[in-house]
Amino acid sequence: MDPQVIIIGAGIAGLTAAGALAEKGHHVLILEKEAQPGGHVAQWDRLFPSRRPGSEVLDHIRKIMDGRVEIKPGIRINGIIAHDQDFTVLTEEGTSYTGQALLIASGFRLFQAERKEEYGYGIYDNVITSAEVETVFKQGKKLLTSKGTLPQRVALIHCVGSRDEKVGNLYCSKVCCVTGVKQAIEIKEQLPQCEVFSFYMDMRMYDRHFEELYFEAQKQWGVQFIRGRLSECSEAPDQSLIIKTEDTLTGRPLRMIVDLVILLVGFVPEPETGKLVEMLGLSTGEDGFILPSDEHYNDNLTTVPGVFLAGAVKGPATISNTIADARAAALQIDSWLKTKP
Amino acid sequence: MKVEGKRRIWKDYQKEIADDRYFYVRSCVRQNFFPASEKMFFRILKEELGKDIFENAAHTTCSGIGYHSDVVPFETTMTMVARQFALMTESGYQNFTTSCITSFGLYTEILETWHHFPEVEARVRENLKKATGREFDKPSNLSHASDVIYKFRKEIGEKARYRLVNKQTGQPLRCVEHIGCHYSRMFPGKGVGGAEYPYVLAGMIEEWGGEVIDYPERRHCCGFGFRQYLIQANRGYSLSCSKKKFDSMAPYKPDLILTNCPGCPMFLDRWQYTLSEMEGTTYGENGQGIPVLTYEELAGLVLGYDPWDLGLQVHQVPAEPLLDKMGIPYDSNRKFLNRDGQSMGRPKAPSFLKFY
Numbered sequence: 001m002d003p004q005v006i007i008i009g010a011g012i013a014g015l016t017a018a019g020a021l022a023e024k025g026h027h028v029l030i031l032e033k034e035a036q037p038g039g040h041v042a043q044w045d046r047l048f049p050s051r052r053p054g055s056e057v058l059d060h061i062r063k064i065m066d067g068r069v070e071i072k073p074g075i076r077i078n079g080i081i082a083h084d085q086d087f088t089v090l091t092e093e094g095t096s097y098t099g100q101a102l103l104i105a106s107g108f109r110l111f112q113a114e115r116k117e118e119y120g121y122g123i124y125d126n127v128i129t130s131a132e133v134e135t136v137f138k139q140g141k142k143l144l145t146s147k148g149t150l151p152q153r154v155a156l157i158h159c160v161g162s163r164d165e166k167v168g169n170l171y172c173s174k175v176c177c178v179t180g181v182k183q184a185i186e187i188k189e190q191l192p193q194c195e196v197f198s199f200y201m202d203m204r205m206y207d208r209h210f211e212e213l214y215f216e217a218q219k220q221w222g223v224q225f226i227r228g229r230l231s232e233c234s235e236a237p238d239q240s241l242i243i244k245t246e247d248t249l250t251g252r253p254l255r256m257i258v259d260l261v262i263l264l265v266g267f268v269p270e271p272e273t274g275k276l277v278e279m280l281g282l283s284t285g286e287d288g289f290i291l292p293s294d295e296h297y298n299d300n301l302t303t304v305p306g307v308f309l310a311g312a313v314k315g316p317a318t319i320s321n322t323i324a325d326a327r328a329a330a331l332q333i334d335s336w337l338k339t340k341p
Numbered sequence: 342m343k344v345e346g347k348r349r350i351w352k353d354y355q356k357e358i359a360d361d362r363y364f365y366v367r368s369c370v371r372q373n374f375f376p377a378s379e380k381m382f383f384r385i386l387k388e389e390l391g392k393d394i395f396e397n398a399a400h401t402t403c404s405g406i407g408y409h410s411d412v413v414p415f416e417t418t419m420t421m422v423a424r425q426f427a428l429m430t431e432s433g434y435q436n437f438t439t440s441c442i443t444s445f446g447l448y449t450e451i452l453e454t455w456h457h458f459p460e461v462e463a464r465v466r467e468n469l470k471k472a473t474g475r476e477f478d479k480p481s482n483l484s485h486a487s488d489v490i491y492k493f494r495k496e497i498g499e500k501a502r503y504r505l506v507n508k509q510t511g512q513p514l515r516c517v518e519h520i521g522c523h524y525s526r527m528f529p530g531k532g533v534g535g536a537e538y539p540y541v542l543a544g545m546i547e548e549w550g551g552e553v554i555d556y557p558e559r560r561h562c563c564g565f566g567f568r569q570y571l572i573q574a575n576r577g578y579s580l581s582c583s584k585k586k587f588d589s590m591a592p593y594k595p596d597l598i599l600t601n602c603p604g605c606p607m608f609l610d611r612w613q614y615t616l617s618e619m620e621g622t623t624y625g626e627n628g629q630g631i632p633v634l635t636y637e638e639l640a641g642l643v644l645g646y647d648p649w650d651l652g653l654q655v656h657q658v659p660a661e662p663l664l665d666k667m668g669i670p671y672d673s674n675r676k677f678l679n680r681d682g683q684s685m686g687r688p689k690a691p692s693f694l695k696f697y
Contacts, residue, residue, distance in 0.1 A: 114346070114349065117350055117536075117538065118537050120346075121346075122343060122346035122349065123342060123343055123347055123538070124343075125342065232537075232560060234555075234556075234558070234559065234560070235342055235555065235557065237592050237593065239342075242557045
């Protein structure tokens with residue numbers, strides 16, 4: 001039996017929407033490009049602001065949909081045909097799936113830190129990304145330098161690939177500031193002797209409990225926040241890193257030696273989603289993320305009837321925002337299926 | 342350090358460099374600083390590589406020094422540059438090659454300006470026509486002379502009589518490459534290897550057998566930076582920039598510094614003497630300095646030209662330690678003779694820097 005709804009992407013947006021639709025009795029199929037469902041959250045250790053394990057949230061979402069939703073992993077889509085009443089999704093493997101509604105929940109990709117050439121990611125051994133820090137913590141390991149020593153000084157660099165005209169991304173990625181605060185605290189928890197510095201443009205602590213976390217980082221953990229963007233990073237003979245920046249509050253240039261530089265990488269549109277946009281004739285904003293049919297009233301709808309959006313395909317979003325958005329999309333799809341001629 | 346990371350970036354910054362028929366424009370200052378470098382560029386291209394290279398005696402300054410010192414307005418600079426393009430056009434050439442990094446940066450900046458603001462180009466054409474009666478075509482290819490040597494680094498390597506290898510130990514010579522700021526910092530895509538990890542000189546060093554050193558202050562200014570030097574009161578800043586670089590590179594024990602700008606070799610060479618007189622500090626082994634070479638001088642040494650014909654005797658930091666390492670023979674008695682074999686006089690030996 002053909003599914004009623006095909007969801008592209010088995011991250012938290014796709015899984016949440018699938019669960020909500022299944023609860024309403026719809027037959028849902030999720031197509032996922034990776035071998036395992038869970039998206040980015042499956043790679044992350046603890047979530048801001050409460051620092052609950054990411055797996056806890058994922059398990060909860062899975063419980064709702066388990067046994068009621070079919071997931072096809074390892075799928076590469078190479079065509080979508082829109083018929084009068086339904087859509088057929090064609091895969092590179094030669095299979096096809098037809099459904100009455102299509103939900104694009106294919107998420108985002110992390111900014112490739114190599115593009116900020118002056119920071120030396122992929123060249124200097126001790127320049128790593130926030131995603132790699134999550135992996136270390138998730139594996140229950142200690143955060144170490146490339147030589148296997150405990151870092152004495154760590155610098156977290158905010159806005160890597162975000163709010164940066166030079167790399168063509170003018171938008172804010174929304175989650176990096178608070179991720180930086182969370183990771184700074186986690187580093188101090190794990191390595192109390194380590195000095196942690198955060199270099200930021202603005203601290204965008206907009207959501208509930210974010211500001212409290214920022215205060216905790218300063219008061220309880222002694223994390224030092226310095227307002228200034230990193231201008232360049234170089235490697236010293238002992239593989240420590242020399243960073244140059246400016247403390248824009250004192251108006252003075254700053255040069256500092258640290259053992260580890262952590263780049264808080266932002267969101268960029270998933271390139272595979274770009275192909276879906278072309279196949280379906282959808283529109284994207286200047287930031288490359290998909291535009292809904294109306295940013296206020298129809299945030300989950302597109303200009304193509306029967307094609308819906310959920311989560312970070314529309315731009316950077318927190319996990320709680322994504323879950324809420326996916327539930328809203330499920331409601332929209334449910335109504336659309338009910339009113340469909 | 343992961344060199345493959347740099348190679349990935351280098352792949353993204355490959356520029357087109359013409360392979361023949363170059364219209365060459367000299368630097369205002371290089372013939373005073375490093376008297377044989379531009380001549381050597383001609384010899385390498387004509388005699389070693391069999392290329393067509395031409396210069397027009399009517400060529401003048403591009404006004405880059407004046408422009409970057411806020412003495413010459415951009416409008417005037419653009420018209421002067423337009424005149425250089427007119428000389429190229431009148432000479433029947435299309436590939437414009439500059440000796441000077443600042444000229445290269447300025448020509449790039451002006452061509453980019455005209456690309457984005459065609460009305461400015463039209464106005465400059467009109468001004469040039471009114472002032473001189475000249476018209477011009479824009480170059481079909483713009484390169485710096487170091488781009489051209491980079492392009493033919495393999496051919497030069499194949500003809501090499503000496504390599505960047507320590508003859509005694511068989512180890513590659515450890516080379517610092519220092520790129521002029523105006524080469525690619527303003528327009529990363531116009532330089533081989535981009536702005537952060539330029540490959541133009543590193544490619545020559547690798548091809549000729551040497552090892553490139555990456556040190557913490559690699560990107561830092563050499564100390565020229567026009568305002569730092571042209572304003573006498575700022576010269577302490579100029580010196581401190583150079584000192585910062587030497588202090589940063591010294592732990593890597595470099596055998597030479599390779600440069601592609603008129604100012605960088607001048608300041609990295611002369612300030613070593615100044616620092617030695619001021620502080621008694623020398624940055625090479627046993628009281629030696631770190632020899633500083635232009636890319637033409639290095640190519641000339643690799644090809645087997647006599648070091649004194651390359652003008653290495655006018656360097657403040659003696660090149661002899663490098664020549665000894667490479668196994669290049671030289672006649673110390675000829676060092677201070679002019680072309681006619683007459684003595685130019687022997688300079689006074691520095692107090693600390695080892696003199697030969």
